[in-house]
Amino acid sequence: MDRTASEAPQTPSFTQLWRRKMGAKKAPKYRLSHDTEREFGGTLGAVCIPVFLPLTVLFLICVSQSAEASILQWPPCLPSADQLWDPLAPMLLLAWIGLHALLYLLPLGKVSEGLALRDGSRLKYPINGFHSLCISAVLLSVLLALGAPLGYLCELLVPLAVSAVAVSFLSSVYLYIRSFWAPSHALALGGDTGNPLYDFFIGRELNPRIGNFDLKYFCELRPGLIGWVVINLGMLMKEAELRGSPSLSMILVNWFQLLYVADALWNEEAVLTTMDIVHDGFGFMLVFGDLAWVPFTYSLQASFLVAHPQSLSSLTAVAIVALNGAGYYIFRKSNSQKNQFRRDPTHPSVSGLETIATATGKRLLVSGWWGLVRHPNYLGDLLMALAWSLPCGFSHLLPYFYVVYFTVLLVHREARDERQCRAKYGLAWDAYCRRVPYRIFPYIY
Numbered sequence: 001m002d003r004t005a006s007e008a009p010q011t012p013s014f015t016q017l018w019r020r021k022m023g024a025k026k027a028p029k030y031r032l033s034h035d036t037e038r039e040f041g042g043t044l045g046a047v048c049i050p051v052f053l054p055l056t057v058l059f060l061i062c063v064s065q066s067a068e069a070s071i072l073q074w075p076p077c078l079p080s081a082d083q084l085w086d087p088l089a090p091m092l093l094l095a096w097i098g099l100h101a102l103l104y105l106l107p108l109g110k111v112s113e114g115l116a117l118r119d120g121s122r123l124k125y126p127i128n129g130f131h132s133l134c135i136s137a138v139l140l141s142v143l144l145a146l147g148a149p150l151g152y153l154c155e156l157l158v159p160l161a162v163s164a165v166a167v168s169f170l171s172s173v174y175l176y177i178r179s180f181w182a183p184s185h186a187l188a189l190g191g192d193t194g195n196p197l198y199d200f201f202i203g204r205e206l207n208p209r210i211g212n213f214d215l216k217y218f219c220e221l222r223p224g225l226i227g228w229v230v231i232n233l234g235m236l237m238k239e240a241e242l243r244g245s246p247s248l249s250m251i252l253v254n255w256f257q258l259l260y261v262a263d264a265l266w267n268e269e270a271v272l273t274t275m276d277i278v279h280d281g282f283g284f285m286l287v288f289g290d291l292a293w294v295p296f297t298y299s300l301q302a303s304f305l306v307a308h309p310q311s312l313s314s315l316t317a318v319a320i321v322a323l324n325g326a327g328y329y330i331f332r333k334s335n336s337q338k339n340q341f342r343r344d345p346t347h348p349s350v351s352g353l354e355t356i357a358t359a360t361g362k363r364l365l366v367s368g369w370w371g372l373v374r375h376p377n378y379l380g381d382l383l384m385a386l387a388w389s390l391p392c393g394f395s396h397l398l399p400y401f402y403v404v405y406f407t408v409l410l411v412h413r414e415a416r417d418e419r420q421c422r423a424k425y426g427l428a429w430d431a432y433c434r435r436v437p438y439r440i441f442p443y444i445y
Contacts (some may be wrong), residue, residue, distance in 0.1 A: 035218050038198055039190070039416070040285070046201035049282050054165040057296050058084075060401065064303040069396045074331050079158050089159035093167065096230075099139075100222045103132040104213070114272045119185045123207060125214060125272060129221050129265040136226055140233065151241045153234030154306055157296070164292040171291075172200060172284040175215070179204035179281075188281030203281025216282040219290040220271060221264055227295040229254075229261050235302035239309070248317055249310045249391035253301045256324050256388050263332065270339055301392050310393045317391075324387035331380025334369035338377075341365060356435070358428035366435045373438045375417070378410045382440070414439055 040049060062077045070077075109128035144150060144159055153160070176199065179187065188206040191199050208215045232254045236246045246254075264271075269381055271277055276286060312320075341350040345363070354371070355363035369376040385403045392399030418439075422429045439445055 032400075038195075039202070040191065043195060043198050044293055046195075046198045048141075050169075050201060050288070051292065053288065054168075057161050057292060058158060059166070060297055060300055060398070061161055061303065063398055064300050065154075065157070065307050067307070069304060069308055069398050071401070083158050084162050086156060086159040089156050090163040092156070093160060093163045096227060097167075099136075100132055100158075100226070101218065102211070102220050103211055104128070104222060108132070112201050112269050112272060115244045115278055117185070117207075118424035121211075121240045123214065124212070125217055127269050129268040130262070132222060133226055133229075133262060133265050134200055140230065141435045144237075150234045151238035154233060154238040154303070157231070157303065160291060161296045164287070164296065168284065168288040168291050171287050174206055175282055175287070176204060178208065182208070188279070190279070191281030191283060199281075199283070201284045203283025203286060214285065217271075219282075219287060220276060221268060221315045224290045224292075224294045225261050225264060228298050229258050229384045231295055231299040232257055232302040235299065235306050238306050242306070247305065247309050249393075250302065250305045252312075252317065253305065253321060253388060256384065257298070257302075259324075259328065260384065263328070267335070270335070271340075297405070298402060300401060301388055302393055304396070304399050307349065308392070308396065310391060312391060320387050320390045323390070324384055325380075327380045327383025327387060329380070330369070331377050331384065334380065337369050338365070356428055356432055359428070360425065364425065364428060364432045366432060371436055373442055374433070374436050374442055375410070375414055375440050378414065378440045379442075381410065382407060410440065437442060 017386055040046070058079060059076060062079050062083075063071055066073075066077045068077070104126060106128065108131040109126060111124050112127050113122040140150070169242075176196075179199075182205045184192075186206060187204055188202070191202045191204045193199055193207075207217075236250050236254050239246050239250050261353075280286060337350060337353075340347055341353070344349065345355075350368070353365055354367040356366055357363055365371065373379060382403070385406045389399045389403050425432070
């Protein structure tokens with residue numbers, strides 16, 4: 001998972017995120033066994049997470065649209081039975097997924113090879129996610145010009161989330177069953193434990209495909225990530241309906257998160273070396289994260305602003321824009337430096353950087369962005385996350401759920417990275433940690 005090791009040129013990522021996938025590290029190449037410690041709490045986590053995370057999504061949406069918007073309210077704000085279902089919701093969701101499946105198949109952009117699999121083969125992937133984003137923008141513009149009530153997405157959020165959860169469960173069942181017809185070399189090393197609950201959750205098959213259509217790669221950055229932007233736009237249109245025009249806070253949230261998604265899709269090729277693609281099986285964890293968690297929890301700020309408008313002074317807005325810009329600059333520059341070093345360590349932009357040799361034949365960066373902290377891309381990510389929440393003011397905790405969640409996620413991911421890199425690089429990793437003692441925040445952590 002190291003981001004700083006050089007290698008022969010390869011196709012170059014909440015994480016996401018889940019994510020935000022451009023920030024994930026390169027996958028390790030050592031083999032896991034069935035005796036390896038299971039992640040996410042093992043069997044207990046595999047049972048609890050598929051229950052509590054969908055309920056969390058519904059709870060957060062309902063809180064964001066309530067008058068109090070309090071996550072500490074008791075009894076908690078829960079949807080009524082008639083709020084859970086609208087026949088329009090599953091039709092819209094399936095049509096959206098179908099549209100992006102069609103766009104995935106269009107001969108747009110280039111085709112790149114992934115990393116070598118255990119049998120020595122390399123899968124091919126279409127790099128056309130940014131094209132899909134642009135075509136989606138054109139289609140949405142046409143719909144708006146024709147008078148389509150995009151603001152109605154605000155009323156459909158809960159049933160859309162329910163439909164996404166249902167699709168996630170059904171897809172996970174299909175993926176688990178079909179994995180038993182996959183050859184052994186096509187299974188994820190950490191997902192073939194023999195424990196059906198854990199394997200269902202973590203994913204057994206590494207790269208499930210229908211023909212050349214890669215199901216995991218498709219879900220990683222397409223329907224959910226672009227869907228997040230569409231939900232934000234729907235909230236903006238709803239606010240415009242209610243108040244005559246969208247607020248500056250809403251505009252900032254929309255633009256910040258659109259930049260984030262566009263950056264991920266512009267750099268789509270980098271996802272081919274991430275843990276999600278190279279190492280993790282495709283099970284409930286990733287399916288739910290891609291299709292339900294990302295679009296419906298990452299859009300909480302926009303949903304909150306519909307019911308709880310906030311005013312921003314020009315000076316405050318400039319400061320928030322500067323914070324987001326600084327976070328994006330750190331995030332993009334550090335990832336670009338890492339990707340360039342990985343593709344071509346002799347390139348003038350990285351050839352002068354100091355490195356540490358490892359027993360694997362690769363080298364670890366100990367200068368530049370990667371000499372500042374071990375995960376400068378995570379630092380940039382967290383600065384952007386804070387900038388997305390600040391337009392919502394300080395009167396409620398809910399808009400800061402993403403910052404808190406993302407901090408916990410990245411600290412957990414960083415600890416996971418540390419374990420795997422230490423196992424892979426041994427003494428060289430210890431030397432790297434001595435040279436670069438701070439993990440994410442300089443002089444703090």
